[in-house]
Amino acid sequence: MATATASSPVRDTGIGALLRHRAVGKLLLLAVAAAVLVPIANAKWASGAWPDALTVDLTEPLARTTDWIIDNRDSHWLFTYFFGHISNAIVVSVRAVYLVLLAGGWAGVIAGGALIAWRVAGVRLAVLTAASFGLCGLLNMWVPTMQTLALMVVAVLASVVLGVLMGLAAGLSDRVFRMLRPVLDTMQVFPAFSYLLPAVLIFGVGVPAAVLATVIYAAPPMARLTALGLRGADGGVMEAVTSLGTTARQRLFSARLPLARKELLLGLNQTIMMALSMAVIASMIGGAGLGDRVYQALGSVDVGAALAAGIPIVLLAVVLDRVTSAAGERMGANPVDRQTRGGAYWWVTGGRGSALAAVVTAVVAVAFRFADRLDWPESWTVNIVEPVNTAKEWMVDHIYTGVPVVGGTADWAAHFTTWVLDPVRDGLQGMPWWSVLLVVAALAWLIGTWQTALTAVLAMAGIGVLGVWDKSLDTLSQVLAAVAVTTVVGFAIGIATARSERFERLLRPVLDIFQTMPQFVYLIPVVALFGIGRAPAVAAAIVYALPAVIRITTQGLRQVSPAAMESSKSLGATDWQRLRQVQLPLARPALLLAVNQAVVLVLAVVVIGGLVGGGALGYDVLYGIAQGDLASGLVGGAAIVCLGLMLDRVTQPTVRREHSAKKGA
Amino acid sequence: MRVRTRVLSAVTAAGALLAMSGCGKADMTKQSSPYANAAGAKTVTLSVQSWVGAQADVAVAEYLLDHELGYRVDKVQIDEVPAWDALSQGRVDAIMEDWGHPEQEQRYIKDKKTIVPGGDVGVTGHIGWYVPTYFAKKHPDVTNWKNLNKYADQFRTAESGGQGQLMDGSPSYVTNDKALVKNLDLDYKVVFAGSEAAQITQIEQFAKQRKPFLTYWYKPQWLFDKVPMTEVKLPAYKEGCDADPAKIKCAYPHTPLQKYFNADFAKKGGDAAEFLKKFHWSEKDQNEVSLLIADKKMSPQDAAKAWIDKNESTWKAWLPK
Numbered sequence: 001m002a003t004a005t006a007s008s009p010v011r012d013t014g015i016g017a018l019l020r021h022r023a024v025g026k027l028l029l030l031a032v033a034a035a036v037l038v039p040i041a042n043a044k045w046a047s048g049a050w051p052d053a054l055t056v057d058l059t060e061p062l063a064r065t066t067d068w069i070i071d072n073r074d075s076h077w078l079f080t081y082f083f084g085h086i087s088n089a090i091v092v093s094v095r096a097v098y099l100v101l102l103a104g105g106w107a108g109v110i111a112g113g114a115l116i117a118w119r120v121a122g123v124r125l126a127v128l129t130a131a132s133f134g135l136c137g138l139l140n141m142w143v144p145t146m147q148t149l150a151l152m153v154v155a156v157l158a159s160v161v162l163g164v165l166m167g168l169a170a171g172l173s174d175r176v177f178r179m180l181r182p183v184l185d186t187m188q189v190f191p192a193f194s195y196l197l198p199a200v201l202i203f204g205v206g207v208p209a210a211v212l213a214t215v216i217y218a219a220p221p222m223a224r225l226t227a228l229g230l231r232g233a234d235g236g237v238m239e240a241v242t243s244l245g246t247t248a249r250q251r252l253f254s255a256r257l258p259l260a261r262k263e264l265l266l267g268l269n270q271t272i273m274m275a276l277s278m279a280v281i282a283s284m285i286g287g288a289g290l291g292d293r294v295y296q297a298l299g300s301v302d303v304g305a306a307l308a309a310g311i312p313i314v315l316l317a318v319v320l321d322r323v324t325s326a327a328g329e330r331m332g333a334n335p336v337d338r339q340t341r342g343g344a345y346w347w348v349t350g351g352r353g354s355a356l357a358a359v360v361t362a363v364v365a366v367a368f369r370f371a372d373r374l375d376w377p378e379s380w381t382v383n384i385v386e387p388v389n390t391a392k393e394w395m396v397d398h399i400y401t402g403v404p405v406v407g408g409t410a411d412w413a414a415h416f417t418t419w420v421l422d423p424v425r426d427g428l429q430g431m432p433w434w435s436v437l438l439v440v441a442a443l444a445w446l447i448g449t450w451q452t453a454l455t456a457v458l459a460m461a462g463i464g465v466l467g468v469w470d471k472s473l474d475t476l477s478q479v480l481a482a483v484a485v486t487t488v489v490g491f492a493i494g495i496a497t498a499r500s501e502r503f504e505r506l507l508r509p510v511l512d513i514f515q516t517m518p519q520f521v522y523l524i525p526v527v528a529l530f531g532i533g534r535a536p537a538v539a540a541a542i543v544y545a546l547p548a549v550i551r552i553t554t555q556g557l558r559q560v561s562p563a564a565m566e567s568s569k570s571l572g573a574t575d576w577q578r579l580r581q582v583q584l585p586l587a588r589p590a591l592l593l594a595v596n597q598a599v600v601l602v603l604a605v606v607v608i609g610g611l612v613g614g615g616a617l618g619y620d621v622l623y624g625i626a627q628g629d630l631a632s633g634l635v636g637g638a639a640i641v642c643l644g645l646m647l648d649r650v651t652q653p654t655v656r657r658e659h660s661a662k663k664g665a
Numbered sequence: 666m667r668v669r670t671r672v673l674s675a676v677t678a679a680g681a682l683l684a685m686s687g688c689g690k691a692d693m694t695k696q697s698s699p700y701a702n703a704a705g706a707k708t709v710t711l712s713v714q715s716w717v718g719a720q721a722d723v724a725v726a727e728y729l730l731d732h733e734l735g736y737r738v739d740k741v742q743i744d745e746v747p748a749w750d751a752l753s754q755g756r757v758d759a760i761m762e763d764w765g766h767p768e769q770e771q772r773y774i775k776d777k778k779t780i781v782p783g784g785d786v787g788v789t790g791h792i793g794w795y796v797p798t799y800f801a802k803k804h805p806d807v808t809n810w811k812n813l814n815k816y817a818d819q820f821r822t823a824e825s826g827g828q829g830q831l832m833d834g835s836p837s838y839v840t841n842d843k844a845l846v847k848n849l850d851l852d853y854k855v856v857f858a859g860s861e862a863a864q865i866t867q868i869e870q871f872a873k874q875r876k877p878f879l880t881y882w883y884k885p886q887w888l889f890d891k892v893p894m895t896e897v898k899l900p901a902y903k904e905g906c907d908a909d910p911a912k913i914k915c916a917y918p919h920t921p922l923q924k925y926f927n928a929d930f931a932k933k934g935g936d937a938a939e940f941l942k943k944f945h946w947s948e949k950d951q952n953e954v955s956l957l958i959a960d961k962k963m964s965p966q967d968a969a970k971a972w973i974d975k976n977e978s979t980w981k982a983w984l985p986k
Contacts, residue, residue: 070750070772095699147700205743205751207699286741286751288700296713296720296742298862302962389962401874410870417823527866532832532858533824610836611859613824619836619857626837628746 026445034438041434050433050469057467062631069201079202087208090154094207098150106137106376108365109146115357117319121326128322132315139384141290141312142376148279148289149316151207152272155214159271163219167226167267171260172252177227184220191640192217192281193607193621197633200285200625210278210287218275225267229260265328272320273516279313280518284625294520303392303524304385310521317516396528413535416481421534425477429470436473437461443650456649459642468639474616476643478534478609479602482541486598490546491591494553495579504554511547519544519608527612537609537618545601549594556590557583592651599647606640617643698756700739709937710739712748712757715835715861717887721954722761722786724965726944728973729980734936744837749925753779758930759941762786763923764839774925781931783924787945792839792883792917794831795894800877809898810849817852819877825854832880833857834864841913842881845899848914853879865959868892885948887955936985943983950976 073079101109110133118126136145166184170177195216199209233256241255257264283291290309297305401408407415428436440460445453463472497504522543530536560583568582584591610618617636624633698710709730713723727738741757749769751757773780796807806812817829824830831853833842842855858864864880865888871878872892882894899916906915924941931938950972957968973980 074777091699098700150699200747200750204754204756205741205747206756283742284744285747286743286756288698288739288741292740292742296740298860301862301865301959304962305964385962396870397873400870414823422826523860524862524866527863528870531822531870532863532867533822533856535823609859612863613857613859615857615859619859622859623836626744626746626835628750 023446027442030438030442030445034434038434038438042432050464050467054465055467056465058635059631062634063629066201066628066630073202073204083202086212087203090158090208090211093154094150094211097153098147101146101150103369104361104365105368105373106133106142107368107373108361109133111364112357112361113319115361117323119354119357121323121330125319125323125326129319132319135315136312137376138380138382139308139311140376140378140381141293141309144288144290144293144309145312145316148291148313151211151214151282151287151289152275152279152316155211155218155275155278156268156272158211159215159218159275160222160268162215163222163267163271164226164264166219166223167230168252170223170227171230171256177231180223180227184223186641187216187220191604191607191621191637192278193284193625193633193637195637196281196285197625197628197630201628201630205286207287209285210282213282213285214275214278217278218271221270221274222267225263225270226260229263229267230256232263233259262328265324269321269324269328272324273317276313276317276320276516277518280520291518294518298520298524301524302385302389303521304388306521306524307388308384310517313518314513314516318512392525392528395525400529409529410531413530413533413539416535416538417533420481421477421538424480425474428473428477433464433469440646440650444646447651448649452649456646459645459649462642463639466635466639466642468617468620468635471616471620471636472639472643475606475618475640478538478541478614478616479599479606479643479647482538482545482602483595483598485538486542486545486549486602487595489542490549490594490598491553493546494550494594495557497550497554498557507550511550514543515547519605520611523608523612532613534609534614536612537606537614540609540612541602541605544605545598548597548601552590552594552597553587556587556594559590560586596648596651599651600644603640603644603647698739698741707735707937708737708739709759709934709941710741710757712751712760713740713742714745714748714760714762715742715837716883717955717959718788718885718951719762720958720965721951721968722944724958724969725946725954725972725980726761726941728966728969729983730937730940733984734940736937746837749773749780752925752927753777755927755929758927758934758937759783760925761941761944762788763925764790765920765923779928781926781928783926783931783942785945786922786924786951788885788922788948788951790883790885790920790922792881794842794879794897794899795882796877796879796897797872797875798893798895799875801895807897808895810851810900813879813897814850814852816877816879820853820879822856824856828852828854829879831855832864832867832878834881835859835861838881838883839917840881841907841910841917844911844913848912849900885952885955887952887959890952890956891960939985940983943985945983946979950979 104112110130113133114126114130117129133145136142166180170180192213196209196213199213203209203212237255237259238251241251246254279287279289280291280294283289283295286292290313293309294306294313297303297309399409401410431439437457437460441453441457444456463469493507497507519540523540526536526540526543530539564582564586565578568578573581606614606616607618607621610616610620610622617639620632620636621640623629624631624636700708711723711726713720723738723740727740730736730738741751743751743757745763745766746769748757748760749766752760753773774782794810801808804816807816813829820829820831821827822830829852831842831846831851833840833855834857836857836859838861845851846853846855858867868878868880868882868888869892879897880894882888888894900914902916902918907913907918924944926934926938926941931942934941954968954972957963957971958965961968963971
């Protein structure tokens with residue numbers, strides 16, 4: 001009878017209208033598909049868990065691959081004629097840079113650094129640079145800082161060369177652009193930990209593997225921004241240049257690249273930041289330098305020493321970030337000026353200044369060499385280890401447990417685990433596998449197109465096929481909890497900073513530190529406060545993801561058109577009304593981006609969470625590295641990628657296009 | 666844009682030069698660190714494992730190599746299994762403390778001959794399950810595995826759900842605990858702290874509140890001096906009872922800890938190799954240095970110096986004649 005009533009004219013318009021409403025239509029279609037498919041799936045594999053018949057076990061082939069690599073590494077041509085040379089080239093170049101830095105001595109390096117900063121970014125940043133290097137020495141970290149710097153110089157150069165090449169190809173050809181995008185996505189989403197392992201297998205522990213892993217991680221933003229810059233070249237200018245009868249090569253070098261200058265510098269800036277954030281992770285495979293010091297200090301639960309090595313990393317990051325972005329602003333600010341005066345004029349004066357800088361550096365270096373003061377003087381060091389550890393002990397003694405009324409941090413962690421993490425995890429794991437896929441499909445389709453829904457579902461199914469369904473849902477529950485807390489807290493703080501310039505200025509250095517401080521450094525305080533388990537892992541993820549969310553929220557709210565704000569004010573709206581009804585809705589794209597970034601960043605810390613008892617996929621990846629077990633490391637990593645892909649599609653499908661270039665940010 | 670092209674051509678030229686200089690075979694077995702032997706110094710690269718005992722070995726060796734023999738020591742922290750690989754490639758010269766890796770010994774010592782044994786450290790290692798002594802005194806029968814189920818609810822945490830928590834540490838450590846819990850029918854859940862640092866922090870935290878806990882731990886370890894712990898008896902270890910990892914029902918063995926050297930280094934390492942071969946000290950010595958590093962938060966160099974100043978007769982015997 002249902003068909004009869006449905007075909008009656010009155011009903012028809014009703015359903016027709018409903019169907020025209022896209023969301024309901026999609027859901028209906030999905031329900032029909034589910035009604036057909038679920039009984040079949042259920043009949044074949046009755047249990048709610050992911051069916052064994054649909055998994056592929058990669059343990060055996062991956063173990064065989066490992067053995068093959070180790071047994072043939074010394075003899076097979078692939079290694080002796082290809083990887084071996086790459087490895088040697090990296091070692092030789094890192095060594096060369098390191099020797100130059102050592103030969104310059106501390107005074108030479110400080111002078112050189114400050115003068116370069118002065119040339120490209122002005123006096124203020126020159127002072128900042130000199131002070132930062134000096135502080136690295138004061139913390140008794142001079143030699144490790146130089147080792148890290150040498151590694152960074154080579155890794156960043158390699159990333160830039162690779163990134164620019166990829167970017168050129170993608171910028172000049174649409175087909176390459178489409179082909180490269182998924183590759184770049186994977187390079188960034190794949191947790192660095194899981195490609196450390198193959199890198200180690202091929203190159204062995206040490207600098208070459210560390211540099212290679214860094215390049216894989218740091219090259220994508222350069223490639224994306226190069227492509228973006230080339231594609232965005234002003235059509236009018238290009239036409240004018242073409243009409244002058246230039247060749248394609250001339251056009252590239254005389255117009256396209258110069259016009260993309262700003263993007264190129266932004267790409268360089270992003271690449272440097274990402275390379276630095278790998279410095280500590282690379283220490284897990286013997287990358288030496290500052291990262292290694294952080295890692296070793298944590299081995300003996302010494303937060304003070306870890307901080308002493310972490311601060312130079314932050315300083316390097318701040319200096320390199322400010323100098324490169326200041327250079328970018330300068331270039332963006334006066335291109336006309338430079339062009340009218342003629343390139344030659346600028347390069348001559350620039351060249352003279354640079355030559356002067358080089359001479360001063362050389363003189364300083366030679367002077368200190370003759371004075372035999374190449375090494376940082378040992379008496380000029382400050383010991384921050386003890387005070388930091390005392391402070392940490394005090395905190396732990398007083399707020400870990402038994403604080404009246406609010407309860408201690410350990411109690412919060414326990415409550416968070418039992419009241420939030422456990423129910424979410426058990427709920428997810430208790431859902432039949434096909435219903436998880438349906439929910440993912442529904443969410444992704446409602447927000448995006450059928451393609452995004454398909455990708456999300458396939459990614460989720462991939463997890464099942466890899467045989468880590470339960471563990472992935474455990475990880476997912478942690479990610480969801482962390483993202484929820486991060487967005488709530490981040491939006492609240494973001495709203496506050498958007499309303500007060502002063503508050504923002506106060507907060508800025510704090511956010512800088514949290515974004516660049518290696519995550520390892522705050523693992524121990526996190527355990528000291530919350531114990532081991534999933535709660536501290538979530539806490540670490542929140543700390544890591546919060547700054548980006550706050551920044552994007554603040555920026556989004558600030559950019560809301562002043563006219564809209566003014567007019568709502570004139571209509572007599574209160575502050576709260578304006579925030580809720582004008583500012584937040586208008587800033588919606590920025591807020592969505594913030595949520596998306598929270599997801600991406602939280603996922604990036606999932607592996608680190610394994611170090612404090614987060615378990616699940618993070619632990620698998622760590623186990624893979626520690627035991628040289630390619631299967632557990634790679635499968636865990638691949639599952640994290642799938643989760644990332646799925647969550648990305650579910651949170652941000654509609655604005656993906658325009659911000660995909662910024663993902664590295 | 667002239668500068669950019671110039672940089673580009675310079676990079677290409679450098680690349681070409683490197684390619685040409687290395688047209689022959691590259692030897693993957695000789696891959697020393699780029700930081701080694703810099704600025705005319707003789708260096709030795711030692712692998713440091715994450716536990717403090719190994720750091721103590723390395724700290725003392727480093728100090729003596731530096732002050733008595735004039736070497737600069739580079740240290741690299743790597744997990745155990747990758748460390749063997751690094752040793753075979755010559756990226757590190759020596760591992761100062763190994764807890765037994767039969768698979769690696771077969772592959773690198775017997776088959777490939779890229780690693781040679783370097784003798785005993787003088788310390789015997791043992792892994793086991795431990796409860797804090799303050800708890801064992803109150804409940805003496807907890808020290809036998811048969812009674813563990815009785816105490817499961819006292820060892821419960823938010824993370825272990827309804828069962829007792831058996832805390833394990835870093836994924837790099839040898840452990841049979843999951844199999845043991847299953848095969849001995851224990852009402853416990855193995856919770857991995859994920860790193861030794863996290864595990865120590867949690868143990869200290871429990872001890873501060875005098876809470877009961879059950880943990881995977883090992884001797885020799887400095888933490889025993891700060892948090893006294895008593896071992897829980899597991900079914901006795903017999904040769905070969907751990908052959909099948911899935912069916913293990915017995916305790917962990919006692920392992921005399923070993924040193925291992927890169928084969929080339931052992932042959933051509935000169936004074937440094939000879940010194941490291943002779944390096945041999947007692948558990949007491951090692952703990953003394955470990956405690957200074959990990960608990961008193963002294964730098965490894967200072968801790969090593971403190972011990973070296975007091976024990977001249979011991980280390981004098983290690984120096985090459």
